[in-house]
Amino acid sequence: MRRFLPGTAVVAVPLALALLGPLFAGEPGPRGVSFTSGDGHVLGTDFVGRDVVAQVVHGGRTVVVVALLATALAYLVALPLGLVAALTDRRRLEDLLMRPLDVLLAVPSLLLILLVAAVFPPGAGGLALLIALVNIPDAARIVRAAAAQTAAGPSVEALRMQGETWWRTAVGHVGRASLRTLAADAGLRLTGALYLVATAAFLGVGVTPDAADWAVMVDRNRPGLSVQPWAVVVPAVLIVALTVGTNLLFDAALEGERPGRRPSKPSKGTRR
Known part of the structure; x- marks a missing residue:
């Protein structure tokens, strides 16, 4: 301790x-x-x-709550996307899931926040969604990379031959094997979310000017x-x-x- x-x-x-x-x-x-x-x-x-x-x-409440909520929302979407891309045998499905995320990665995060925030009114919920959207592409790629080696191993093939459900194979086995990498990424992701929340508020995005x-x-x-x-x-x-x-x-x-x-x-x- x-x-x-x-x-x-x-x-x-x-x-x-x-x-x-x-x-x-x-x-x-x-x-x-x-x-x-x-x-x-x-x-x-x-x-x-x-x-x-x-x-x-x-x-401090806005900074902490929005960062935690944005990180949770990002992984709520990125985790199933990354696991499906790692476990699928169909290259077209993998490309369909991952290529749009590559396009989002090419857009600078602050630019994306500024563009979307110009359309929607300021608010903590909207800011959390924006930061989650910025983090989803990179988080999904990390999940896929962490799960790819285990997904291609003999243990997953054995589970499939035994008739195990996709959920148990993906989450119970592949997800658990990737837990250490994902935990390390979650720490970096939360820190990055704190940075983006503070930067967005510094620029006046998502909060009122005298908040x-x-x-x-x-x-x-x-x-x-x-x-x-x-x-x-x-x-x-x-x-x-x-x-x-x-x-x-x-x-x-x-x-x-x-x-x-x-x-x-x-x-x-x-x-x-």
Whole structure:
């Protein structure tokens, strides 16, 4: 369990603020004088005179929830697509599934988000769908690549000869054999989703310009950075901590499952 301590220590504060902060903080405070320090505000005020502490407490939920939802939606679509492409014996079906995804991969993710967001109104649900759409092509290719070797092995052929269902063969055997690779990709995918959520909010996509959001705070409070830096520094540090902590936790989980890893030495009082 010690290997999880660094990641937990880094991610604990931003995650607690994002998920639990709004439950105990109540409504954000009213507007006042922009970019002030003191006057009852521990970290001063933001670009429209709102208390920075209140904005920080309310500003993480969108980042975390949208990133988690987008990652889950991406794998909900990518997992069956990748498994079907890996297990099918028909080349045409594989091309039909994977070639359109290759076209989407050629479009830069931020450009796709900006183009689609220009048509649809801002909202957390729409932003999650956009980021999921951006991640589906790459995630499906990873699933297919991870499952291809096992799908071509004798164990899958034996399961087919025994009359096992496609679901048990694909998920119960091929999916389980690919679980380590998919877990590593999920960590990177979640980190990338956090980056895209923050970037989209920074560009004003998916959220209102004055929303209580960490990325919006970084963007909108930049003009007063030299006067009131806390409105920029605090949300920026929280976003970085959330991203780094997530990577550390996934790395620790994969480290514990590494094949050939030596078991820990028994204590002196343990009988063999």
